[in-house]
Structures are given as C-alpha cells and as structure tokens.
Amino acid sequence: MRKTITIILLITAVFVPFIAFNVLPVIGDPSSAPNTHVSDHYIEHAIDECNSPNMVTAVIVDYRAFDTMFETTVMFLAGLSVIMILANRPKKKIFAPSSLKRFRESGHPIYKTVNKDVMISIIEPVILIYAIYVLFHGEVSLGGGFQAGALIGMTYLLDVMVVKREKPIFNLPKKRAAAIAGIGPFIYALTGFISIIGGGLYLEYNKFPFPIHQAELHSIGITAVEIGVTIGVAGTIITILNALMERISFDDDIN
Amino acid sequence: MMTLINTFLADKGIYMLTLLLLSLGVAGVIVCNNYMKKLICMNVMQVAVIFFFLCLGQKSPGTIPVAMDTVVKASDYINPLPHGLMLTAIVVSLGTTGVGLSLLLRIREKYGTIEEDDMLRREELMTRVEKNGGKRD
C-alpha cells in the first residue's frame, strides 16, 4: 500500500511541470536545435576529415577522443575499486579451491547428458573471430572498440561458467586481469604522445611522424586507439567477474 | 486517425512515456526494501536517460549514420552525436553495476541480510550492545 501511494505521488510530481511547459523539440524534426549546429559538421566531414564512413566511430575516437580516453580510465578504475572493496578476507582458514569446482557442477543431473564442452568449443572461436572483425572494421561498418571488448569478455565468461576444466586455458586471477585492463588506457595515452612527437596537438592524428597519406594516418590512429579501448574493457569485465566469483566461493565456505 | 496519433506521440507522447519510465526507476530506488532490487531499478533509470538522449537525435525520414554513396545530404542521416555519447554511458553502467554488486556482497557479509529495515535494526542493536559494554539491554 505504501509503495503504491509513493509511486503515484512521484509520478504526479514529475508530470505536472512537464504538461504545463512546452520546451522539448518535436521528435523527428530535422531542423530542431540538437540536429543542426555541430552535428551537421560531423556528418558532412566525417569521410574527408577522418576517413571513417561510420560517423559514430568518427565522433567517439576522432572528434571527441580526449573524452573517450577518460571513459576508458573510468572503466579501469571501476575494476580496480571492485578489487579494493573485496580485498580483505574475513577469516584466514576459509580458502578452499575445491568449492569453485562444486559451483561449476551445480545443476539438475539431466543437464549433464548435454555435451556442453563440445558446444562451447565450437561457439567460442566464432565469437572471438567476430570480435576481431568488429574491432578492425569499426571505422567502416558497425561496431568498435567497446563492443569488441565486451565480446572478448563474454567469451571468457562463457568459458569459465560453462566448461568444467581442471586448469583454465587462460589463467587470469583478478590482479593479473586488472594489470591487463591497465594496459588499455596506457596504449590510448601513448597514441596521443606520438602525435606530439610529430609536432601536433595531443591526439591529433594527421600529425603522426610517418611518411604516408593523410587518410592512412587517421586510420592508423583510430585503430591504435580502438585496440586500447578493447583491452581496457575486456580486462575490466574479466576483473569484475573473477573478483565476484572468488568472493562467492569464500562466502560459500563460511556457511 | 493514424496521423493524429503520430502527431501526439511526436509532440509529447514519447517524452511522457520516457518520463514515466524514469519516475518508476526513481520510485523503485526509493521504495524497494531490497538492495538488489534497488540496483536493478538504478539500471532502469539509466535506460530511461539514455533513451531520452537518443530521442533528441531522431530524424523522421533518415537512415543510420553510416555514410553511403547515394545519400549526400546531412539532413538524411540520423544525428550521430547522441549515439557516441550514450554508447560510452552504457559501457560505464556495467562498471557501476559491478561496484554496486561488490558493495552488496560486503553488506551481506557484515549484516547477514540485504533487506534495509533488517539491516537498520541490526545496526541499532549493535550500537546498543556496544554502549552497554558487551551486554544486551
């Protein structure tokens, strides 16, 4: 009862000022304020300035590259803070690596007749190839660094959650995964310094000190930056997953 | 009839529904007693905000923002700027969800529950025991 009254009160409080004033533009209007000023420049000059037909990628990693650098850093810091929050151990003796295996085997026995190992072994390389394709075609077609990183993280997640192995293929405990996640923003920041060496501003791709055409320089810059974003996002996802799973197995042993 | 509905939706209807979703998310964060539900409602709130930003970039006869040879006018492409901003926001929301879940685990370890009123009751009991020098009451 209290829930319903609160929800109704909140909705009325939000709606009354909205109906009274008319400030927002009509949806689908090509000449409204958000659709005119700077976005027209982005749309018209994305190909000749950035050599990137996908305009979203051009906006993210070329026009607003400095913004995206700190977004990647925020992801890295989120993974680091998860490790810091879950760093302490309640009691010393509760460490038992066998509990993780019991976690993987849980489930109804009828699901053991399905051969999950073979299914996952077929699916995983396909997802990885797709992730690499999305990464290197990010400027031409849909996709980019963030999606490729999330796909690689999802592959690791599938491998850990579904397949029962004595020893995992990629042994990435949370500290090592956090170190990998830190490599991503490092590559991103280093790309900016290369353009300073060539005499330009920070992250100004057409001042790279390589003797090739202007458009190729932009392609090289975008690809390098997106590799950094991919490593950062994938490392962060693996870090959070490993930290949470490690703590869950600790928590299971207490009870 | 159809044009009337379309005009109403383009003028105010979509914004109203988005606002309804946002206020439901805020109400869930305020009302729910369980911290897990609060986290899920926080994600709902984020989806509402992202949807509002994407609404501003729509153009009614427009294609997706990937350049083609046959279309050269700028008013035929959907605005790519809100897409770029919101794409990073979605990825960062995964990081905030992870931090929230780790805080949830710590709360569960300290208090043994994730219901808010149980937690407050236990906190009060703990302070009272501390004040009495280790004894209850």
Next chain:
Amino acid sequence: MTLILQAVLLLGLIGITLAIIFGKDLMISVVIYCAFSFLTMLLYNIMGAPDVAFTEAVIGVISTVFFIIILKSIDRKTK
C-alpha cells in the same frame, strides 16, 4: 509507424519495471531484467541506433550473469 512501435515497446518496458518492483522472488526479477534489456535493444534498433543496440545486447547479457552470480550467496525470497 515507428513512433507507434516505440510507444508499444515503452509500455512493455514500464510493465516489466512494475513486475520488478512488486515481485517477491529475486531470481524472477533478474531474469525479467534480461528480458528488459532485450526489449531495450529492439527499441534502440527501431529508432536507428544500431551501434548502441549492439552494445546493449552484449552488456545486458553480461550484467545479468553478474546478478545471477551474486544470487548464489543471498536469499532469493524478499518481502
């Protein structure tokens, strides 16, 4: 036409949110949240943002898996 489709999908999202708030079982809430992110992905695709829809499709699955991992150590029932 797309605006009507968007409105229908938004009504679906609002119904799912009400089910999450008033539900009694946390597992059901989490699985319903997976459906929520799928509907959101359809919505982004309809309004012409395939990049954002791609990201949401992957991130929705990963955050659902995180929630389910946490559900192992806490009680499913809630008041």
